[in-house]
Structure formats: C-alpha cells, structure tokens
Amino acid sequence: MTASTALEHILEGLEQADGHAGLQVAIEALRDEMNVDHMVYHWVDSAGDQYGCGTYPAEWVQRYLDQNYLRVDPVIAGCYQRFHPVDWKRLDWSSKASRAFQKEAISYGVGNQGFSVPIRGPNGQFALFTVSHSGNDADWAAFTEEHTRSMLLIAHAFNHKALDLEPDRTPEHAQALSPREVDAVTLLAMGYNRAQVAQTLTISEHTVRVYVESARFKLGAMNTTHAVARAISRGLIVV
Amino acid sequence: MTASTALEHILEGLEQADGHAGLQVAIEALRDEMNVDHMVYHWVDSAGDQYGCGTYPAEWVQRYLDQNYLRVDPVIAGCYQRFHPVDWKRLDWSSKASRAFQKEAISYGVGNQGFSVPIRGPNGQFALFTVSHSGNDADWAAFTEEHTRSMLLIAHAFNHKALDLEPDRTPEHAQALSPREVDAVTLLAMGYNRAQVAQTLTISEHTVRVYVESARFKLGAMNTTHAVARAISRGLIVV
C-alpha cells in the first residue's frame, strides 16, 4: 500500500465518520495508523465555544481546561496568526510560563515533539490539528519530513468534518451596517478621528457622528472603540 | 478510473506544480478534467495584497480589478464570514448593484452557476476557490452533489500550494504587547471605558492610561480605537 493510497484510505474513513463519536473513533484509528503517541483536533471561537477530540489523557485535557492553558500554551500563541504548519521546536519556549507548561504537559504524557496545523473555521473559529510524539529530534524530523503533506490534507479534512457538525450560523447581523456607516467605521478603525473622517468622506463632521452613532446602536456597542472591535470581529469591515 | 483515484491524481498533479505559472497550468488542467467553464483561486489580505489564478477571461479580471468589484461582489460578501462552501444561488442577489454585477459577469463569460469554497490564509488572507459554469439548475445541482467533497479537498490543497509560494511572514509584532497591556486593550475592545477597565483590573485609572498609551505606541496607533483595531487584526487580542 503506497503512502498516497493510505492517505486516500484515511480520507475515506474520515468521510464515513458519524458525529462527534465518529470523529473520536477516526482520530484514534488515525493515531494508530500513523504510529504516533497522540493526535488532537480542536477549535475555539471568539465567543469562547470550543470543541476537541483526540487522544490526550483525559486528566491532561481537564487540567488544560481548568487552568485555561489556552492563554498560556505557546502552541496556541505561535499558531494563532499563522496558517502554515509549525513544528513545536520552532515556537518560542523562552518564557518561564512556557517552560513550566511544557514540563507539565510532558508529565501528563504529551510527547516532547509536536507538529501543529492551524486552520480557520466558519465563524472565526481557530482550529488546530496536532500530532505529538516522544522521541529524539532526528526521528521526529524524519517523521515530519515524510508526513507533512498528508498531515495538511488530513487536518483540513478533519476541520471540514468537525465543522460540518456545527450549525452554519449565518451571521444575521452581517449586512447590519449601511455603506456610509461602513465607510465611517472603517476610517475610524484606521485611526482617523471624526474630523478626518468627515474630510475624507467630504461630509460634515456632524454627519459622521450620526453614522457612527447609528453603527454603535446597530452593533450594540458602548462606544466607538467597541463598535470598531465588533465590526472587525464580525467581518463587517476590513482593516 | 474511479472518482477517488481521479482526486488522487489531481492532488498529485497539484503537488508537482511549480510556482505561480505551475498553479495556472494546474488550474487549467483541472478545469478541463472536471469539465466546467471556469475555475478560479484567489486570495486577498487585509493589507490589500492579492493573488489570483484561474480561467476567467483576462478582460473580466481586469474589469473586476479596475472597478474594485471585490467590494461589490456578492460572492465575496457572502463568503467572507464563512467557511462552508456555498452555491451562488444561496447568496443574496437582491440589491440592484448585485444584479448589475451578475449581469456584467455573465456578459464576460462567467457562468450563471457557481460554487465557492472560502478558506483562510496565513496572514489573514481571505481565499476563495470557485467553480463556475453555464447550465440549468438541475444539471448544476447534480454536479455539486457529486463533486462537493472533492472540491473541498482540492480547494484546500490549492490554498496550501498557493500560500506556500508566499513568505511565511512571521508577525514580528506578535508578542508586542505586555500582559497588562493585553488586558487593558481587550477590555477596551469589549466596550469598557477606562474607569471600568481600572476597576476590573483593580488598578488606578491612570495606570490603565499608561498601558493604553504604551499599547498605542507599540501598535503605531493614532488613538485607542485604532489600537484596538490593530490588536484585533493582528490577533493580539481575542474579542
């Protein structure tokens, strides 16, 4: 069985997976098939919702959640703004908190080597597909060299499957801002003040204020800063 | 040749593609192989950079860029906040501008049917992989029914290939904010004013001001709103 046929087999198996339980079964099978210590898929969205499945010990998962390690984990920090897969070795482990975290993770049976693929989900979810293993650097380098491409495809297939289980929440507030409101809020997000916005849009400063107030109201925002934050988070403006 | 073997073949072909020119060749081959009118991959990032390859007539591409149709295109608007593939029929074509755009697109040879897969890229790029075709609804429904899964995988494979050509710009300002600054800016983004932030963090309002000023400076922001916008855009805070 060639590597590519194996990949095909995996993707088909994943396709058959049924619900969250199915994903759990699939990821365990995948872990065994690729012969690594652990394999994990999880996502978290801006509202705080999260989902995960994988082969980490339940105690570690519980510990991670209890301690809100999401905010400390260098893997999260290092992957959050990227998309390319990263080897854990390339991350910044210099801080004290990072090293403590790493030590604790290893004590719970998480491997000393790891490889994570960051992906984005439908409603701003930040998803991560991770393989981890215990072993020396040379073996791990060989493993990643061989399986990176497959990992990418598997990660994406997993992401799609997992997110298919989520309702495709159409953002009902998506078109909540009028064009002029978008203009005004966008310019404010770019650092302009009201006078500059007014000049740029060649309207009076008072009119700008009306737009911003209207946008604030529609976004349920307490002030301009809040409105801009919400508009960006909801994808209503591009900055 | 089974469907899955064809997929395997396509993914391998894509793997071999070399540079932008290779992607262009690959997408044209793919278009022929899947027997549709057009196939397009493109992305745009928040800085305004964009990249695209595909089979649309050059005149249409030029027109699209000249007119900045990105801001009008209902496919963009409808896909921007999502991740799930969408059939163009499901989009909102009700506005006058949308219909005018659609009419013009068709006049340039873009099919009346379409199917787009939105994806995210490394530096916040918004990528779209699209298949379009001319035909009646029934035929198109049958096509999408049959090829959705393959399209997803192809889209992701394409995305990775295309983004591999881009430098993996590690955000050097990624850890630019101190923990306290992150706290303050996050709370401001949540709509708190300085007094509330101070109370929440149990520090003086003046200290909050120092953090915000420092954050503004680090982010090169003109004011708090700007700083929040940048912090969100750069993934430094999660709101």
Add this chain to the structure above:
DNA sequence: CATGACCTCCCTATTTTGGGGGAGGGGAAA
C-alpha cells in the same frame, strides 16, 4: 550591576467624543 522593560501611582490642560435635541430630501418596499 546596570540597563531596560514592566507595573504602579499622580498632576494639569486641551482635544475629542457622546448625548440630547432637531430638520429635510431621496429611494425602496409594502
């Protein structure tokens, strides 16, 4: 052990924003 980065506190003055009123014209939809 010095330098620099971080955290914490305080002053005054100026600029910007927000809240409260309005008012008129246009266009789309019901």
Add this chain to the structure above:
DNA sequence: TTTCCCCTCCCCCAAAATAGGGAGGTCATG
C-alpha cells in the same frame, strides 16, 4: 401612498480621552 431606512446638515453641553510633564518599585537580561 405611506412608511421606513438612508443620507445630509445644524445647535449646545457634559463626559471622556489624549498630551505633556514626573516618580518609584520589581525583575530579568546582559
């Protein structure tokens, strides 16, 4: 045709943010 939303303009005044100074502590890194 009426209703509703969007765009545009104006007033005044209170509240909040910003700019410009400064000062003292910890902690890590070099």
